[in-house]
Amino acid sequence: MKFSEDVYIKAEAELKKRQENAEKLAEMRRKQILNKHPELLEIENIIRNAALEVIKGIGSGKSVNVNALAETNLKAQKQKAELLTKNGYPEDYLEPQYSCKMCNDSGIYNGKLCNCHLEILKKISMNEYSCSSILAVSTFETFDLKYYSAEKDKSLGYSPREYMEASLDFLKSYAETFRPGKSSFFFTGATGLGKTHLSLAVMNRVTENGYSVFYGSADNIIKQMEKERFGRSNGDIEEEIENADLLIIDDLGTEFKTAFSETAVYQIINNAILNGKSMIISSNLSISELEERYGQRVVSRLNSFEVINFIGTDIRQIKK
Ligand SMILES: [Zn+2]
Structure with missing residues (x-):
């Protein structure tokens, strides 16, 4: 199997991160032990000196009693x-x-690529492929308004198509003039009305202009956070989110409901707001359903968001 150079570079970085993390944790455990049992330092010195003596001896050309040093070393290890x-x-x-x-x-x-390396390469290239293909087709230009009814909604006074057309223009200019700290959006509406499409269209335009975007479904973000918190993964999704200029959380409310996920949702949104980060959050839930699920403290955080209501009939139903 062949991978692109980009995938190899990313895999190298992942391996390096794993290695560094394992070593960092070992060093933390060492400090913890030293704290309680300072005699460890003495033993470590014996081990280090024995190794040094061997190296010095080899360097000077003088004979060293390697056997004796090995014995000292072994004893100290024990x-x-x-x-x-x-x-x-x-x-x-x-x-x-x-x-x-x-x-x-x-x-x-x-002397060969280890299985773990191969696994990382496969995973990265698969992610890149699936992300990039959906991302590539989800632009403002490919967003088709014909799936939105042109019939005027009596209670609203305009048609879904008129509303979406205006929203599309608005988002396009938002993306084109994006700067970190620009306003945030809440996309609400039923599945299949283009919330993800427009999120990705914004992402495309914003990244083209050189800004960084973190995109993830609420479910994936929370699963990853949970893995990292409980030591089952070495990534740092919270840092990735923090480093992004724009944070897009797709499908809020579809994640599995646990005590962890409830707190995590609040933390992500709250931290982003405190850091002045621009966000796009999309959800099948309305604001009041959101409040029912996450409580007032989450919903109150969304007060400053511009709301776009995706109204109309599920695109996938019309396309059939
Ligand atoms: Zn390996």
Whole structure:
């Protein structure tokens, strides 16, 4: 299987991040142990000095008693293991716990690409492919107003098509003149009315102009956050969101309802608002349904958002 250079670069970065994280965590555990058992430092010094003596000896050309040094080293290693197990820690507690035990997250095993590396490459290229293909076709130009009825809605005083046409123009100019901190939007309406299409159209235009966009469905974002919180993934989605100029949360309300997801939704939205971040949130729920689900504290955060009501008949029904 062949991958693009971009995919290889991203996979390298992912491996490096895994490795660094494993090492960072090991160092944190070491500090924790040192705090409680300072004698560890002494043992570490013995190990380090033994290794240094060997290197010095080789460098100077003088003979060194390698066997004696090896013995010292071994003894100290044993002491270290004992110190840990005696205090209820696993023997390898201070070793970095790499995601892949074969290659220690280097990506290379026995001179070949490790399986974990291959998995990462596949995952990245699949994501890129599925994202880019949907993204590529979802532009302002491909948004078709003919799926919106031209018949005037008596209670509104205008037709869905007129309303969508105005919304489309409005969003287009928003995207074209986007600057970080620009206003935020709440897209509401039934499934299949183009909320995702227009979110992606904004994303396309905004990224073309050099700004960064984080796009994700509420479900995916929360699942990823949960994995990271509980140590099942090494990514940092919260940092990615924080670094984006525009945050797009698609399909809010379709995520699985748990205590974690409820809090996470509030945290994401609240942090973004506190950081002055521009957002587009789309949902099948209306504002009042949103309030029922997430409570007043989430909904009150959306007060400053411009609301676009996607009205009309499910596009997928008409297209059939
Ligand atoms: Zn591996």
